[in-house]
Amino acid sequence: MPMPFMALNHVSRLCKSVKASVEFYVKVLGFVVIERPPFDFNGAWLFNYGVGVHLVQKQDGVAFPDADQNHLDPMDNHISFQCEDTGAMEKRLKEMKIKYLKRTINEEEGSPIDQMFFKDPDGFMIEICNCENLELVPAGAFGRIKLPRDRHNPPLQMK
Numbered sequence: 001m002p003m004p005f006m007a008l009n010h011v012s013r014l015c016k017s018v019k020a021s022v023e024f025y026v027k028v029l030g031f032v033v034i035e036r037p038p039f040d041f042n043g044a045w046l047f048n049y050g051v052g053v054h055l056v057q058k059q060d061g062v063a064f065p066d067a068d069q070n071h072l073d074p075m076d077n078h079i080s081f082q083c084e085d086t087g088a089m090e091k092r093l094k095e096m097k098i099k100y101l102k103r104t105i106n107e108e109e110g111s112p113i114d115q116m117f118f119k120d121p122d123g124f125m126i127e128i129c130n131c132e133n134l135e136l137v138p139a140g141a142f143g144r145i146k147l148p149r150d151r152h153n154p155p156l157q158m159k
Helices: 018-027 086-095
Strands: 010-015 032-034 043-048 051-057 078-082 101-105 113-119 125-129
Touching: 010 018, 018 032, 018 043, 018 051, 086 113, 086 125
Parallel strands: 010 051, 078 125
Antiparallel strands: 032 043, 043 051, 101 113, 113 125
16 A cells, blocks of 8 residues: 655754854755644754754753764765765865765766765754665566655656
8 A cells, every 4th residue: 555655854863063054954955944833842853855854952951973073984874965066065064064984886887976975063964965876676576666746856767
């Protein structure tokens, strides 16, 4: 039975400082603070690009990922944002003195994907990529993939 999902709604992140994380997601990634229900815990809701980021103040005793900004492993847990202009994003990271790892994959196949990995203030990995260059080819799932009504990016091979 197909699930009635439409899209990713939000990602939730625990924060050592909601204020510092809001500043990072707004200034570095261009998110906008939106109103949230009156919960009995500190947090903030951000939105842009069709996805929300919910920031929640961590409670004492909660462990965090490796916050070492020099340890950037693309194989680590991360969220990825598709980017129309990776050059502009790289310039922003440089201007803000945010350490990042840049790599290009899939060059031999003719559809190069530029990726940049960096961490938010709490050590959560973020990827910026131009993943629309890579066509999705269903592996036996044709007919079961649900797409937005008007478009899909990256493109999907419908053969």
